[in-house]
Amino acid sequence: MPTVSSRGDAMRGLAVFISDIRNCKSKEAESKRINKELANIRSKFKGDKTLDGYSKKKYVCKLLFIFLLGHDIDFGHMEAVNLLSSNKYTEKQIGYLFISVLVSSNSDLMKLIIQNIKNDISSPKPVHVNLALHCIANIGSAEMSEAFGQEVPKLLVSAHASESVKQSAALCLLRLIRTLPDAMTYAEWASRVIHLLNDQHMGVVTSAASLIHTLSQLSPGDYKGCVSLAVSRLSRIVTSTYTDLQDYTYYFVPAPWLSVKLLRLLQCYPVPEEPAVRGRLVECLETILNKCQEPPKSKKVQHSNSKNAVLFEAINLIIHIDSEPNLLVRACNQLGQFLQHRETNLRYLALESMCLLAGSEFSADAVKKHRETVINALKTERDVSVRQRAVDLLYAMCDKTNSEEIVAEMLAYLKKADYAIREEMVLKVAILSEKYASDYTWYVDTILQLIRVAGDYVSEEVWHRVIQIVINRDDAQGYAAKTVFENLQAPACHENMVKVGGYILGEFGNLIAGDERSSPLVQFNLLHSKFHLCTPSTRALLLSTYIKFINLFPEIKQTIQNVLQNDNQLRNADVELQQRALEYSQLSSITSQDVLATVLEEMPPFPERESSILAKLKKKKPASVQAIEKEEEKMKKSPPSIENHVNVPKEVPANTNSVDLLGLSTPPATPQQSTNSLLVDVFGSVDQPVAPKPESNISKSETAGSVDPEAAQNKSNLLFSRFLFKNSGVLFENNLIQVGVKCEFKEHTGRVGLFFGNKTGNQLQNFSASVSMGADLQGKVNIAPQKEAPTQIDGGAQVQHFVNLECITFFSGSPNLQLRYQHASTPQQVTLKLPVIINKFMEGTNMPAADFFNRWKQLGQPVQETQKIFQANHPIDTEAAKTKLTGFGMSVLINVDPNPDNLVGSGIVKTKTSQIGCLLRLEPNKEAKMYRLTVRSSVGEVAALLCTMLEEHF
């Protein structure tokens, strides 16, 4: 390459200018000097004068320097472009430099510049071609990639381009592809580009490796062939000694960058199939591992750095291959050595890689050998990020055998852990202790200790989880109550502990009440002593605990009522507390003990779901959890840990508001003074305000004077039809009364809660509500009111009435509800349909596609199938239809029908005597706005009925 500062190119003026500026005493002096220089250049660039190439170059250089000092330059672009057409290398170089630094990609000059670059690219002189390529890459705009997207690859694969041109072309192309990845496909070049890996010149190979890496990520298929070439190239490098690749040996390591790039490239593809290639690759990796054992050839840090760079990339590849036990174990041992290395960076990298190794089944055991070292690192490491990695690794290597020790170590470390990683550690400890718990006393102990040690970092999810597990596990409850009680006795305990304590004692306090030391009163006093130190949400929880205590221990009812009726509660500034205190004190004083017992029944077990703690950890650190998930999959295959056999609930209420934990949506029967839509209030519990809203709007607009029974009936039909897809809401409403329903179904039994709200100010007398069945339902459904229906409803009040149901066999239609009441001494009568329909007893079932089609074929008799073709009543929307089907009781099967618009569902109708399987297929025709609905069922009547019911709703 020609040198820049040959004689006559020295540009003395520039040197003088720069030294002038360096000598300026103040900012003002500097800007004065620059202004002067700019004026000078402007006068030189004035249109009428012609400048020779040398002075043009000099002034453009000065402008560039001024620009780099932070001043705006808005002229000289034309001169720079002129420089491009010069034949001298230095002039061209400065021109290109100015353009790549200063010309914006939307400049008017771009066309000119592109023309100049085109000339240079086709020039016979390689240096000119290189300059042009560098400029293209430096600008790297979309315009550039459009203009040169075809030219550059030609250079890359041309036979007579020199090595340096090829090298530049590869990198330039890489840049253009990164700007516009979609615009170009290089499939036609693929094979020739791949063969660049075989090039003689190492520089070309290095830049080609980068290019191929990016290309193979874009279109892996086209570049598959690079694997074998990369392997052979890699093996040649690895086996060569440092004297072989003279220019490309860096501190005795042959071509470290190229090796790293090749190893990365290989990670884009699965393990090569051909045994020869594969063998060679394994050989390479072994050689790299062997080389690490050799004594270092130099003491310089560069030597070890480059050697380790290759090694770590090789280990990444080994992890990627994940099928060579021997290599994995060796890699693990090698990393083990690094764990105690002096270099912090090495320790960090070693821990990070080990984390990945721990996920592989072959090396998991090898990783576990280093447990002691890792624990030690956690305790003694000075660098916080390394400690963090150590925690990750401990988490990853944890299994059933070592869980107790690891959890104990983490707990011990938590006390002095950095604040930044505490929360994450808490989550991890919580997950590990849950996952590997062999007995629940240990689990409860661990979590309580966790709360004690790092209460501030224990998130809601963690303590919610303890409560769920304790509630779902009968055997842990007594122990949990006892431990919690003991923990609460500490003089200062964390609020989270109070929350757990409040909840658990409220549910299971009776289990330890027999002991003198933890008698009901003692329990209550202990909790109440913490009450004043807590935040409102905890206080609210404690208030609920108190009402549960009234239920559990009637003997301390008076004490608790005193607390509830205290002005501190009743007139609390916090509305939630005030309301709870008021409602609970009313509840406890008005209702009888057995009502109380019903309301405050023990919480039902939580349904199973993915652990919310794990979800939270995933949100925090998406990468680190992957390893754990792999682990988890393995766990599922291996004999179940307790997690599986306990039927552990994995659910935290959808809404983390602690209010809902207590299932407060079952309303206590307290008089409310709302005038119009009092029932709506009841259903509009905190977590589902959306559902009842539409009804309430309707009711408000129509309440005016709808005495017309016909209208009322229509409306109630409309309201009824909605119950096909949901279980609660307003069933009927006129200007006197509002009837709300809340149903629960489980298999063939169900419970219907009816809520009668009096909307008038006066009493409704002679009230009666009876459920009757038509002749067709006799013997098919059993109905038993839980209690006698109330006989009168006070003005503005609301009463409830529960009915239990049992489905004996398949039925159609639904029971009737007859309401009679006297308002203003006029008797009124309303007949309503109860939303007890056959589909309520249906449960969705999930099955794979093959099973579905098998069953579909089995139900092939014409009797068993009903098909209807009908106009769509609503806009065709797959998501909405899915929601409807799910509400209907079917589970929607995904990936069964090849057409994504079609919906396929299945469910089982469960009656006491039999179980009837149903399969459904819904095919929309968007053009004609038609649906074709096909239902097949083992009982033909069911298919027909379901089909009719669904027809109107799509």
Add this chain to the structure above:
Amino acid sequence: MIGGLFLYNHKGEVLISRIYRDDIGRNACDAFRVNVIHARQHVRSPVTNIARTSFFHTKRGNIWLCAVTKQNVNAVMVFEFLMKMIEVMQSYFGKINEENIKNNFVLIYELLDEVLDFGYPQKTDTGILKTFITQQGIKTQIETILNGPKTKEETTQITSQVTGQIGWRREGIKYRRNELFLDVLESVNLLMSPQGQVLSAHVAGRVVMKSFLSGMPECKFGMNDKLVLDKGNKATDDLSKNSSGKPSIAIDDCTFHQCVKLSKFESERSISFIPADGEFELMRYRTTKDISLPFRVIPLVRDIARSKMEVKVVVKSNFKPTLLAQKIEIRIPTPLNTSGVQVLCMKGKAKYKASENAIVWKMKRMAGMKESQISAEIELLPTAEKKKWSRPPISMNFEVPFAPSGLKVRYLKVFEPKLNYNDHDVIKWVRYIGKSGLYETRC
């Protein structure tokens, strides 16, 4: 109160560091350097808050002067003090620059010991300080030798005088010729629209007195302040001020030297005082009404072509033909892409200064009621981006021998009851100088 005081050179090296209170650490001066002097973005606010510490700075030449405090002090007080400090240093060793400061380390530290005590400002009057900080600045070393060391008698007198009621003047001063000089120095600020409409104008003026009077004379100063005159008129006869025949001016606000008896000013609007010896600033004032603008600038800017524009500026002097204005300089900004300028002017010299992006037109003097003109042709270089030129205003500098505010000294009476000289024996000199402040006309 001020916790410490630092002086830096333009590079941010600390020249002087004096800490008065313990709450200011040694690293405070680094914090200021890093956050203000070496800040990436130019810090425009004179007050900077860094880590609950306030830094008040001002720049003189290439020297940064910075006061530090942790407390919530009166910022105006701190700046007043910094200005005083600059004034004091200037009177001791002349121009404030790095070399002078380095040469006068000892003096500056001595001054700093005296002007601030535990961060509370003390005597900052140059005259008083010079009585007991006898070290002279390096520049006047020879004078010190001539004056000779002070006698013991004089040193004991300093104590009583500095702690006494009249701290600014010592007793027993004697002059053969009782003489006093009164300078009215004003600076006119103006912003005018191209059409000649005054957008804003005000005069900031000072009355500086240099007194060489024996004993402890009592002086009374009178000027044509509207309030004072009205009051006087009311006392004598109830006619309007026309009776006195002289126009009076409205002073917006004014401040006095500490020697002026404020109680008398409050009650009688009369300015009476026992003057400090030598030069001092008697009062400062500001007026905004009825300002007589000495010059009018009429700009005419025309774009001839895309790469050429023409500027014509006419200057009219607007005062009595007998008076002569001096040191006139008119600065006409040029666009940033100017590539060449041709200037033509009838009077004075004009030149295009590329380093300042302006045409500078200078005239030695100009009589009243005259007119002068300059025309220039500016060639422009087409630029890559069409950025509109912001057209900064044309500014002007001058000096005129009258007070543009219209202030007149009516009398200055001197009474010295103990020594036997009276008002008539005192030789009095009065001089008016009007200078330009920011005197700008938009174009």
